[in-house]
Amino acid sequence: MRRPLADEKATLAVAFCFFLNHLLSREDWARQKLAPFAGESLELRAPPLPALRLIILPGGRVEAGGDGASLALTVKPDFLASLARGREYAMRSVEAAGNTTLASEVMLLVRHLRWDAEEDLSRLLGDVAAHRIAQALRDLARWQADAARRLAEALADYAAEEARLLVRRAELGALAGAAAGLRDALERLDKRIGRLE
Numbered sequence: 001m002r003r004p005l006a007d008e009k010a011t012l013a014v015a016f017c018f019f020l021n022h023l024l025s026r027e028d029w030a031r032q033k034l035a036p037f038a039g040e041s042l043e044l045r046a047p048p049l050p051a052l053r054l055i056i057l058p059g060g061r062v063e064a065g066g067d068g069a070s071l072a073l074t075v076k077p078d079f080l081a082s083l084a085r086g087r088e089y090a091m092r093s094v095e096a097a098g099n100t101t102l103a104s105e106v107m108l109l110v111r112h113l114r115w116d117a118e119e120d121l122s123r124l125l126g127d128v129a130a131h132r133i134a135q136a137l138r139d140l141a142r143w144q145a146d147a148a149r150r151l152a153e154a155l156a157d158y159a160a161e162e163a164r165l166l167v168r169r170a171e172l173g174a175l176a177g178a179a180a181g182l183r184d185a186l187e188r189l190d191k192r193i194g195r196l197e
Contacts, residue, residue, distance in 0.1 A: 013052045013064035016044075020054075021061050023113050030113055031060025033105045040102060041066030046075040071098035071106065087111065 024031050037056045043066075044052040055066040076093040083090040091111065096103035117137075121130035159165040167175070 011064065012050065013054065016052055017054060017062050017064050019115075023115055024061055026116075027113060030109055033109060034060035034062070037070075037099075037102050037105070040070040040099065041068070042071040042073065042098075042102065042106065043069035044073050044075075046079070047077070069098065071096065071102045073103070073106065 024034070034056050035058065038058040038060075039056065041053060041055045044054070052064070053066045053069060054062045054064060056062055074095045074097070076095065079090055079093040082093045091107065094107075094110075096107070118130050118134035121133055124130075125133070156166065160168055
């Protein structure tokens, strides 16, 4: 893995590459998936953040930089909202343009590459402290997801019942049935008028 030079600026791309290489260093299978694409570059776009350009190195690691991208991955604005529904929903909010083979390998890595934060913390703080911190973070994340779900349900209920901004499915079905009945009645009336003329 290439070490950053002393005069190299610490950018978001450099930090991302450091973290990604840390994940890749533990997973031989992941580096083997990227190794055939050595020399190709990819660009990650997540507006309003600046685009990150990465070059795949021999051995399946990455470094910041590169010009024309072989693959561009764009994160849609609804990514965070869909992440609350699960990883698979979030993956639908990522558009890929360019090398389709590289895109499928990168998406496979995104689905299966995991950071073991507890193991990294245990090296710094010890096993017991790392386990307790990781458990507290998991509990916090679970609480946040539950709170977000409850808030979304409450807002939907308010919009449908109190503010009448949304229409419930049953009401919409009844309205559609009434509109179809009105249309049929108008057609019958039109035919009767046609017979009178």
